[in-house]
Amino acid sequence: MMTNDPTVGGEALDSASSSLTLVPYQGDALTRARLWLDPEVRRREAVRAARDLDLETLWALTEAHHTLQGSAQSSRHTLRTYRNGVRLWLLFAQRRAVGLLHPKADQGALFVRELEAGELRLTRQRKNKKDESAQPPPRPRPLTPSSVNAYLAGARALYRALRWAGASSADPFLDVKVGADKVARWDKRSPYPQAAIEALLQVGDARHRVMVLLGAHAGLRASEMVSLSRNDVDLSAGRLKVTGKGRKVRSVNLSASLRRELSALMAQSASDKLIGGTPEAARLRLRRECLKAGVPFLSLHALRHSAGTRLVKSGRTLQDVARHLGHASVATAEIYAKWADESLQNELDNW
Incomplete structure (x- = not known):
């Protein structure tokens, strides 16, 4: 869909061989999604983009499917996270010689394990880059389970789009599970x-x-x-x-x-x-x-957490807090009750 030679994790993904019949359009998401309504064009472009690891076209396909088939409109933050998930999967595919349309068994699980270990990272290209050849590579920093889940959602969205396009029947993340978060929400x-x-x-x-x-x-x-x-x-x-x-x-x-x-x-x-x-x-x-x-x-x-905590301390119910903050579930507001409860600290102060 695009031909600007995107870079993933500092490694260029070649899209120069693109022979597109679709033209890029910078309108809203629904207008861009309409470019993918022709099943023949959709399948042809999906197969080519998967072969070339063409990030821009694969993301355009993913966004189009999400726009047309998704249950609700997503925020820009969510879409940006999904796109980064696709970028990371393409980086993994490039490093591990993954056939995008026919990934081998356990490659989806390996992708998640490498994310958890911090071996797959997105890097920004600096405008004034010094000679980095002599610098040691950055040490891996493990990602939190929430970050891994967010990126995995983007990679899963890509394969839903590829199946929609008729380009692949694969679902490499079907049985993949992210490790449990060992840190409580209120402690993070x-x-x-x-x-x-x-x-x-x-x-x-x-x-x-x-x-x-x-x-x-x-x-x-x-x-x-x-x-x-x-x-x-x-x-x-x-x-x-x-x-x-x-x-x-x-x-x-x-x-x-x-x-x-x-x-x-x-x-x-x-x-x-x-x-x-x-x-x-x-x-x-x-x-x-x-x-x-x-x-x-x-x-x-x-700051938002401060609002929820202050409401609980003032005696408002969790239903009040959830309504004020726009939480879909009261369970999400329970974290404020943890922060507002000072009884344990007050007791320990008297010891």
């Missing part, structure tokens, strides 16, 4: 303490303060923050309209302080997007402000 991450939130509100401009409160009070995710527009804010009713995962829309109540900060920001700026930019840029901004405030940077998502 933590919320910002309330004192840290207060310190962050003393630095930065109005947009920064709104961003902090969108996370720490409204419980928004990074992608929800940056996509929030003026029309999504109803100051008189004290509510936000938030488009979350799977394009699900929810209504979020505003705290008094967030309402004041939003009112000030909207009076200062005529921009439609209140935060704008990308989730990555928002994380970098928060990291800089944490440095100014003398607050350890946890993550942008930790």
